[in-house]
Amino acid sequence: MLARQMDGQLLLLHVVDERQSPSMIGRRADRARSDLQWRARQLMHMDVSRAEISVRVGKPHPTIARVAKEWDADLVVLGANRSRTGDRYFGTTAERVARAATRPVLIVNREPTRRYDNVLLATDLSDGFARVARMTQNLGLLDGVCPSVVHALGPASRLMLGSAGLPDGDIGRYMDHIRKASFEELVAQLETAGLDAARFYIAQPYETPIRAIQREVEESGAELVVIGTSRYAVLKRAFWRSVANEVLRKVACDVLIASPAAARRMRPQRYPARSEVRFAHTAVH
Secondary structure, eight states, X not given: OHHHHHTOEEEEEEEEESSSOHHHHHHHHHHHHHHHHHHHHHHHHTTOSEEEEEXXXXXXXXXXXXXXXXXXXXXXXXXXXXXXXXXXXXOOHHHHHHHHHOSOEEEOOSOOOSOOOEEEEEOOSOTTHHHHHHHHHHTTTTTTSEXXXXXXXXXXXXHHHHHTTOOHHHXXXXXXXXXXXXXXXXXXXXXXXXXXXXXXXEEOOSSOHHHHHHHHHHHHTOSEEEEEOOTTHHHHHHHSOOHXXXXXXXXXXXXXXXXXXXXXXXXXSSSSSGGGOEEEEEEEO
């Protein structure tokens, strides 16, 4: 559907894990090649202008990242996240691909039935949010949709002020000031991204980031969550929780993640040459 929407080219990539016997690698590669050829023919019947196939042998995430760079993909599409040992510390396959390929990665968790109508952008008010928002627009994912933004103000500030013995009225006025300042910053970042902030519903709950995102997905019916990753993602996972990692593990709808480098390199114009919009759709065996 995305390929038709943007008249994009598709590369169907299957990575056969190299950590098995040569005979098993050969059998799985042959089976994957046959399957991808069949899928490519089906896509041609669905008005997709072009679909190429590629079967590679190697370690999954570096191979996907390398092919995405070789093919100059604008977007990498992966199937639903599968929990693996080490995800908590090293990141999911999607996170590692996003970081290594410097391309946004779309994780499809549900059976696609129509284009996205409800898109939720999650932000921590970092400087990179404007680039992530612009990237999402450049991919055509904000056209004709009901977009919203969620920014968790966090419950910690209110609790700390209360434990310091401040009167409830003073705490309420201070939290209102924080909410207003955050709202103004969000509007400024959306406008920096070239977006009309008035189109966006902005949610600012006093909750942890992951709970705020989960609640907003449930209440708004969001079909796609867009979130950036930190440039220090590995360190954050080692000492704190990575919000992107939690979203990938706990949110049921589709998720688009982008590293700072991926957001920066996104083509500056929507569909600069429609035949050049390229998607690498991968499967990992």
